[in-house]
Structures are given as C-alpha cells and as structure tokens.
Amino acid sequence: MAKIHELDDLDRQILSILMTDAKMAYTDIAKQLQVSGGTVHVRMKKLEEVGIVKGARLEVDEAKLGYDIISFIGIFLEKSSLYEDVIRQINQIPEVVNAYYTTGNYSIFTKIICKDTDDLRKLLSEKIQAISGIQRTETLIALEERIDRPISLDVKNTQDR
Amino acid sequence: MAKIHELDDLDRQILSILMTDAKMAYTDIAKQLQVSGGTVHVRMKKLEEVGIVKGARLEVDEAKLGYDIISFIGIFLEKSSLYEDVIRQINQIPEVVNAYYTTGNYSIFTKIICKDTDDLRKLLSEKIQAISGIQRTETLIALEERIDRPISLDVKNTQDR
DNA sequence: GTTGAAAAATTCCGCCG
DNA sequence: CGGCGGAATTTTTCAAC
Numbered sequence: 001m002a003k004i005h006e007l008d009d010l011d012r013q014i015l016s017i018l019m020t021d022a023k024m025a026y027t028d029i030a031k032q033l034q035v036s037g038g039t040v041h042v043r044m045k046k047l048e049e050v051g052i053v054k055g056a057r058l059e060v061d062e063a064k065l066g067y068d069i070i071s072f073i074g075i076f077l078e079k080s081s082l083y084e085d086v087i088r089q090i091n092q093i094p095e096v097v098n099a100y101y102t103t104g105n106y107s108i109f110t111k112i113i114c115k116d117t118d119d120l121r122k123l124l125s126e127k128i129q130a131i132s133g134i135q136r137t138e139t140l141i142a143l144e145e146r147i148d149r150p151i152s153l154d155v156k157n158t159q160d161r
Numbered sequence: 162m163a164k165i166h167e168l169d170d171l172d173r174q175i176l177s178i179l180m181t182d183a184k185m186a187y188t189d190i191a192k193q194l195q196v197s198g199g200t201v202h203v204r205m206k207k208l209e210e211v212g213i214v215k216g217a218r219l220e221v222d223e224a225k226l227g228y229d230i231i232s233f234i235g236i237f238l239e240k241s242s243l244y245e246d247v248i249r250q251i252n253q254i255p256e257v258v259n260a261y262y263t264t265g266n267y268s269i270f271t272k273i274i275c276k277d278t279d280d281l282r283k284l285l286s287e288k289i290q291a292i293s294g295i296q297r298t299e300t301l302i303a304l305e306e307r308i309d310r311p312i313s314l315d316v317k318n319t320q321d322r
Numbered sequence: 323g324t325t326g327a328a329a330a331a332t333t334c335c336g337c338c339g
Numbered sequence: 340c341g342g343c344g345g346a347a348t349t350t351t352t353c354a355a356c
Contacts (some may be wrong), residue, residue, distance in 0.1 A: 006226065015221060022183050022217035025350060029226055036324050041352065052225045054184035057311060064166065067312055070261065072233075072270065074301075079184040087307050095311040100231065100303035106267065109233065111303060113312045140235075140270060142261035146248050150218060151274045152255040197343050202333065258339055 003048050010035065010130045012153045015052075019150040022056035067113050067122050072144040074106035082133035083107065106138070124136055126146055138161055165209050171196065173314045175204055176213075183217035203295040213230040228274050230281050235267035236295055243294035244268065250292045256284055267299070 007015075010033065017029050026044070030037040062070075073074045077086060083101065086108060090096055098111035114120050120141075128137055168176075171194065178190050187205070190216055191198040223231075238247060243264065247269060251257055259272035276282050278308045281302075 007226075009280075015226075019217040019221060020216075020218065026352095027350060037351080038325075038353080039323055043325085045352095050225070052222050053219040054222055055181075056217055056219050057181065058176065058179040058183040058217050059181060060311075061213050062312060063261055064211070064213045065176075065312075065314065091308055094308040095310055098306070098310060098312055099308035101307060102306040103302045105301065105302060109303065110308075122267065128259065134225065141264045142270065143264060144262040145259070146262060147252055147257055147259055147260035147271075150221075150225075151223060151258060173342055188331060198332080198334095198335085199344075203342080206333095 001031070005052065009046060009111075009156050010039075011043055012155045014040055016153050018035040018044075018053075018156075019153075056110050058078065062113055066115050067118060069112075070145060071112050071114075071120060072140040073110045073112055073128065073144070074138040074140075075108040075110065075128070076105075076136050078133055078135045078140075080107060082124060086131055086133050090128075093123065093127050095119075163234060166213065168213075171200075172204055172208060173316045175201055176208065176318055177314050179205075179214075179217075180314075204253075222295065223274055227276050230273075230275050232273050232275070232281055233301040233303070234271045234273055234285070234289065235299040236269040236289070237266075237297050237299075238268040239294055239296045242269060247271075247292055247294050251289075254284070254288050265277050272314060 013033055017024060026040040026101065026105070027037045030040045033040070044053065062068075064080075075090075077083065087099060090108070090110065091097055091142070095112050095114045096110050097113050099103075099133060100109045101107070102109045112120070112123065114123055124139065128134065174194055177188060178185060178193070187201040191201045200221070223229075223304045227255065236247070237246065237252075238259060243249065248262075249314050251260055251269070251271065254273075256273050256275045257271050261270045262268070263270045273281070273284065275284055281300075287296065289295065
C-alpha cells in the first residue's frame with residue numbers, strides 16, 4: 001500500500017507545479033518545462049493511474065467563510081480495540097477534517113475546524129465526549145496559521161527558463 | 162482580516178463541489194446546479210476576488226512518493242517574544258507543511274511530513290533543536306491517516322437533480 | 323516525446339427578465 | 340443587476356509519427 005513508482009525529473013517538476021496551483025493549464029506547464037502539452041498530459045495520466053495524484057482541492061479561506069477556530073483534539077481510548085468504532089463515529093462529525101491513528105500520548109489525533117468557541121465547546125461536550133469508548137480528550141487551539149503548504153519534492157534540474 | 166462576505170446558496174454549492182474536486186469543469190457544475198456556465202464563472206471570479214478562494218492544490222499520495230512519516234511536533238519557546246523569529250527559521254525547513262501559533266501546552270505546533278524515521282530523527286536533532294529560542298519539543302507520530310477532507314459547508318437547497 | 327487536429331471548456335459580451 | 344446564451348479563444352485530449 002505504498003509502492004514507490006519510478007518518477008523522473010519531469011514527473012516531479014509537473015507535480016511540484018500542480019501541488020501549489022492545481023488549476024494551471026497543462027499548456028502553461030509545458031511551456032515552462034520546455035516540453036509539449038501532450039507530454040504533460042501523458043505524464044499526468046500516468047500519475048493518476050498509479051494513484052500518486054488523488055485529485056485536487058480548492059483552497060479556501062475558512063476564516064472568511066466564518067470558520068475561525070482551528071483546533072487539535074487528542075483522544076484517549078478506553079481500549080485500543082475500540083479504534084475502528086470510534087473513528088467511524090468521529091467520521092460522522094463534519095467539523096473533523098483530519099484524523100490520525102497515533103503513537104505516544106493519544107490514540108487518535110484529530111484536526112477540527114469550527115465557527116467559534118461556542119461551536120467548539122458544543123462539539124466537545126455533545127459530540128466527542130458522547131462517543132462511547134473515549135476516555136478523555138485534550139484540546140489545543142490554534143490562534144494563527146502561519147505555514148500551510150504542500151511537501152516540497154526535490155527536483156534535480158531547475159534550469160528551466 | 163476575516164470579513165464575512167454575503168454568500169448565497171449557489172456560491173456555497175459551487176464551493177462545496179470544488180472543495181472536493183477542484184478540477185471539475187465549470188460546465189459540469191453548471192449542469193449539476195441547473196445554471197449556465199457563465200454564471201458559475203462569474204461566481205467563482207467573485208469568490209476569488211474577495212479572497213475566499215485562494216487557489217487549488219493537487220492532492221497527492223505522499224506515501225507513494227516515499228514520504229511515509231506524518232508527525233506533529235509541539236515546540237516550547239524559551240520566551241514567547243521569540244515567536245516570529247522561530248517561525249521564520251521553521252519556515253526554512255521544507256518538511257514542515259503546517260505551523261500554528263497555539264494556546265495551551267505549546268507555543269508553536271507543527272505538522273511535518275518526511276520520508277522515514279531516520280529523516281525525522283535528523284530533522285529533530287539537526288534542524289529543529291538547532292533553532293535558538295526553542296526550549297524543548299514533543300513529537301507525535303501518526304501511523305495512519307484515516308480522515309482527510311475539507312470543511313463541509315451547509316447548503317440549504319440540495320434539491321439538484 | 324512531438325505534432326496537429328478534433329472535442330471540450332473557458333471566458334467574454336450583449337441581451338433579457 | 341444577476342443570470343442567460345452564444346461566439347471567440349484556449350485548453351484538453353488523442354491519434355499517428
């Protein structure tokens with residue numbers, strides 16, 4: 001479930017560009033990388049086929065939509081065997097945007113985006129704490145998002161012009 | 162820095178669709194929502210102008226690219242006045258994909274994606290710990306990402322057909 | 323990997339409710 | 340004014356080389 005396919009430098013360059021701007025036209029990328037538009041198309045098709053490219057998401061300013069609170073909630077389970085069940089229930093909560101199975105302090109670690117502190121309070125007391133199998137939670141509130149970017153692929157030749 | 166613009170239901174429906182699939186053609190969205198392609202175009206332009214739409218990112222399977230370790234690192238600062246300086250230095254580390262200023266236990270909370278545990282170890286000891294102003298760090302390693310999705314906008318009328 | 327041409331989507335503009 | 344329809348321009352997509 002994590003097979004590494006052979007990618008050449010062109011693949012990585014195309015990915016690098018689209019990872020920060022998925023809407024850029026293939027013809028523009030082609031110009032930038034000095035290849036034909038057809039080539040970019042073929043590469044992307046291959047990358048989609050092997051599952052490296054899973055799709056594209058619009059980046060929105062959540063705060064401008066009224067979602068002001070980003071928080072991380074660490075969840076301790078009563079028994080680790082409850083993991084699947086708890087994840088299933090957490091999945092029902094729309095405000096949860098990420099959930100990870102983790103080592104260390106917590107069993108499950110989640111990222112949550114909600115409208116205000118009242119929303120968060122209700123979410124914790126009425127939704128999260130209500131899930132059976134959860135022992136206790138720890139909440140971390142983010143005041144400011146300072147870095148948000150994709151991973152940077154290292155590309156050998158950046159001698160494009 | 163968080164002004165809420167008036168969005169109608171059509172705006173929210175368009176956003177909802179593109180937030181999960183930014184590559185969907187405007188004409189397809191138009192068909193789905195029973196409006197003309199031109200209308201979708203005008204709405205998106207407005208959403209971009211007011212900054213609600215910031216861009217689009219390709220979603221990639223990091224594991225297939227060899228990036229197997231997702232970890233969260235909480236950073237304690239010696240003095241909170243060092244915040245800006247430390248963020249600036251963290252920003253230089255390509256593996257850092259997110260950084261937040263937080264309340265609670267930590268001062269800075271980061272999400273990091275790297276290739277393997279050895280990479281992570283080096284990152285911690287050679288890059289993070291080397292930043293002056295950092296007192297200590299706490300690391301959380303994610304074994305499995307189970308939920309990864311955008312926020313869900315509530316749309317009044319979903320009577321599209 | 324390229325070229326070129328058909329099909330489709332984007333983008334713009336004048337018109338209508 | 341907000342939405343519509345159509346036309347010009349670009350882009351995507353695919354074949355043959």
